Amino acid sequence: MLNKPSFLIGVFLISFANLLFELLLVRIASVTLAPQTAFVVISVVMCGMTIGALLVFLLPGLIRNERADLWISASALLFAITEFAATLIHLHTKFATNYYQIGFLQFSLAYTTLLLPFVLSGICICLALARFPQYLAKTYAADLCGAAFACLALPALLTVFDGVSACIFVACLSALSGLAFAIGKSKRLVASSLILATLFFSLSLFNLQSHTMKIEWRVGVKEGPVDFESWNSYSRLIQKPPHKGAPFFWSKSSSAPNFYTEEIYLLIDSVAGTMMPFYDGNLEKVGFLKFDATNAGYYLRDNANVLVIGVGGGRDILSALVFGARAVTGVEINQSIINLLTGRCSLFNQIARNPRVHLVNEDGRTFMIRTEQKFDFIQISLVDTFAATVSGAMSFSENSIYTVEAWRLALERLSDRGIFSFSYWHSEKIPFFHRFVYTAAAALRSQNIDNPTRHMILLQNKGNVDHVRTLLVCRSPFSKQDIDKIREVANRLHYKIIFDPEQVDSSDEAQMLSEFDPTKEPKYYHLAPATDDRPFPFSFTPFPWEQIFVHPEGIPLVVSLVFAVCGILLPLALTKRNFSFVRAIPL
Template sequence: MVDKDLRAGKNVYAGLFLISLATLTYEILLTRIFSVTMWYHFAFLSISIVMFGMTIGAILVYLMPGYFSQDKTEFHLGLSAFLCSITTVLSFLLYLLIPFVNSISVLAFVVLAFTYVLISIPFIFSGICVCLALTRFPAQVSKLYAIDLLGAGIGCMLLVYLLKLTDGPTAVIIVAFLTGLASILFLHREKAPGLFNSAIILVLILGIFSAGNSYLAGQQKPILRLIWVKGGITGLGLKRPIYEKWSSFSYISIRERQSLKPFGWGISEKYDKNEKVRQLILTIDGSASTPITNFDGDFSKLQYLKYDLTNLVYYLRPDASVLVLGAGGGRDVLSALSFGAKSVRAVEMNADIIKALNQRFGDFSGHLDRIPGVRFVNAEGRSYVASSKENFDIIQVSLIDTWAATAAGAFILSEHSLYTVEAWKDFLSHLSKQGILSFSYWYTPEKFPAVIYRMVSLANTSFQEMGVKNPREHIIIVRHIYKLHLSTFPEGVATILISRDPFSSQDIAKIKTLCEEMNFEMVLGPDFSLNPVFEAVASGKTLEQFPEFSLLNIKPTRDDSPFFFYALKFQNAFKPGIWKAIEKTSGVGPPLTIFILGALLIITLGLTFLFILVPLALTADKSSLRGSLWFFVFFIAIGFGFMLIEISQMQRLIIFLGHPTYGLSVVLFTILISSGIGSFLTGKLKDQMLKKYGVILLIILLILLIIFGFISPYLVRAFRSSETMLRIFIAGAMLFPVGIFMGMPFPLGIRIASQKSPSLTPWLWGINGAISVCASVIAVVIALNFSLSITFWIGFCFYSLCLLAFASAKQKPA
């Protein structure tokens, strides 16, 4: 039995705050670590792992009522926090030793499942802490739930500042340090002297190590560092990085390049000069590489840039004002300058890259930021263009998605703000009258070039919506095919040129001449098409006559469905032969990525069934479950509704705010803080008034969700060009009122259920957690195959079901 009069002391509030803060900090930190060690599309996996681990913790509390007796609650809170601290360190150290298997195989599935379980272990103990705090002090559940959400909300923002001070691996140790502090707060020395003293020793060790490794990381000599990155050992076959820097949205490393041969993916074979160029390779998140070129002011040493297909646009518009999106290591800036550009605006979202290029390695790179006419801007590319009052002769976006990431399908599950109709309309409207937008991407000749087709589709639709009658007159595609010894490298690059005005006959003649001189090949022009598919796509014709498009979708992506690199039609996902068809496709929908998504869905469903639903079913108290159907419907609906709305808005705001970390942090912070306020407010309701006011509050929530669903797309469009801080404020302001009312159903349901049967609450907690685990993956599947809006409105339907269940559930008289 639970003593309803047991009161939580200030130490419980403080400890719960720290546990929740550390849990959410680690959750977001894992998105960064997974992006580096595996791929970006594993970022959403951290949400599922956290929910799974914490739900297991709640189930253990339910299954072991004798062990987790109420009179020992504070001891078990302290012990769980202590074990959370230790397992955070141990599980992370073991994870560092596990290579990511980048293939479609049983081994890959096993490694993924093992990683899922391993990383979830500390969250099991975190879940025990939170469950004990929220179920052992029923009279204070609203306040405790508010503290839980407050800590979690602050944890969302803590990582942003934490990674300005230290590196990723050290941040994990700091998380363990915080949970160790929580253990000390929960415990009383006189009641558990051994555990209390052990916690103090643990905290001291973790604190000293964190400070030491953080200092060494600043000196580029950390003791604890990543070992396996993208399935390979860091430093194997390469020199160790000479510089590393973590931030809340990237990890960059810089190595010396061994070869003195100029680096470039589209350099013509006609380039026969024996130039030696010293270059450093800057790598982002372990895959995206960009060269930093040694430059002493002499452009005659950079002749290779004039033979690179990605720079074709400069032959058409010399003496241009240039906007480079994704400046990286400065290669495109040097390209523009070598062709005599009168001004270069280099936009780079990652401030650490700009600092590395122009400050730490400024003497090596030639301090590009000091060259007259060159200005670097720290901003997200699309947002900068939308807010700019200038027009440019050239906007260049060259291979910002690297071959390594493309080969693994790393961006298929990612939102991409640069590849939507809305984005391209922004780009085209910021070109001068004869300005040209230049995009470069991989083009493997033996494969179906779905990415290039989709780019053409984007251009065609964008022009049509801007009132252009014949978009094909504005599009030219040129490719360069070459052979490399390593089969894993792409064997072709294409550049798509999109002109605001129709290309002139002189432009077309110039391109044809350059193709002959440099052994490039024109794929599409106003008067030429390599194949009828390009002609049909560029002209906006139907594609039904082409069998390749029966399985794949190359319709232009929009902000509401921004998954540019995912082109599998949902109805074809399980058709025979689909995998063979996908294998023949370049860039869109590699089987590996679809395998990973399917594997994650199977793993989450399987583990949830095995470790959550089965134990609950086998140990259920039949008497407490009798007459509880509507309670189960209620908590199932909350689990689906909350996750579908949270993840859909997270993905929408990634586009709006310009980066995954911003979307994740702002959405989680706002929803958690506002939900905490909502939970706190429900504590003001008297028990006998819960049912009446609960129904009213849920109706208000549904009304707010309807308003939010209709006005949020409008507000996103209206403020897309605003400064980052204003966009963050708008995002928070949209979510905050909804979040307040989204935080109310759970504590209301727990209070009413505890009146019926106190032993029922962990059961309901477990069901809610199980659904949340599965919903975190299901939400991504829905968004990929349909849209963010549909994902949101399905979440709304679940909250409508929540209202029905709440109104139908019977409240025991107080």
């Protein structure tokens, strides 16, 4: 006899827990693995649930068996147990130290560990859908509602729990789904479900306070001391203990004197770091910021109204204040960083208390669309976190702040003499900064400026092979006074001007860049400007298929294909049941 309310609640809860665990795994894998491989979690989920459904298909007796109802409840309980175990094993797995290398066998083991819980959830959901065909519409609706509410619940859940404790709490929800399925079927399963749900709920609260279960390895690096940790649906932010010594520079001038300061290191997910300098209201203590090449553009504009996109630890805002900005608007998408600056770290770094500073929690491009302000200086300096989001694989490489349309919008938000300053890494091996130069030129041309040369200055520190470059783009042509000033600054601080409106460095690279024509680049590189229709600014080269077994995206692809073939296609090919691959392919 079917207890319809409890059965539908069980379907809702297992679907809710299943998708929540998937979303949380993406967040955790973005820390433990190289971010570009975190998308493999989606493959794990789809493969695991398909294998679970395939087992039900290959063993039809499970549906017709009088113990099928017990199998539904038992598989939900096993999902809870294996989900907890898989999380624990993954947290203690040391992946390759090299950010770009993940071993094939090591990744296969991680894939297998994470696959098992989703095989069990696939069995549970498939059995629930097939067991009572007369209630298929309502069962399917409960399944969809559970998944939908999981998406809505994730941000709220991560305001209460950290990522690891949230996974334990999800195990509690899975046990509750087993309880709902077991009601009226088996007192033993009811008791087991209650015990497991109570145990996992207690463990989640205990871990929230003690952090006994925590991330041990971050891309093969042992996690050191952490003063504070904050999770949300798009990042994990940790605050390291304050340290004293020489300040951090993105691109330090060789003429900089010795400085001594105190800083806090903030880390977002696995690789994106930012420094929070000590600032008690005395700008002389952060005077070292005048010797960072990323701030060279400030020498050209005094008393500026500044927009900083990507606040991070507050360095760029402090840079604007050091150079005498009359007002600074800092736009930061990560609420956790805003909370640090306005709460926990508001005494260590007091930019939020400065009357000239206004902090906004919003996406940078969205803010530029919404605001009607005009700015004398807009700064974007190495703002990428490379954190994996939960919306799919493409979201790991797309970025709408680096497209022609976004930079045209930035130019529109500049005052007549306003400057847009952009800083990013440059490598001699892959000249990806060239794409940003071409993007700026395309944005200028979209403003009916036929000769971008008069509007752009590109500089860097001297002597480095892999370094940070800074591109200055002015809405109006740079004046003779601007050009003389930036040359004087470059000479004094030992910067190298690659090109300015009046001269171009003698190197072949500089000569090619000054033509602003990406078709002159080597054919192997795709360096045309990114657009809103193709917002992938970090896609520079074709996929190296010959290196598929060593490439950071290749290994997850191979592992996923092996499991799909061995776990899905091969069993279907060997089954004696009537099945057609051709009919199974969707149109």
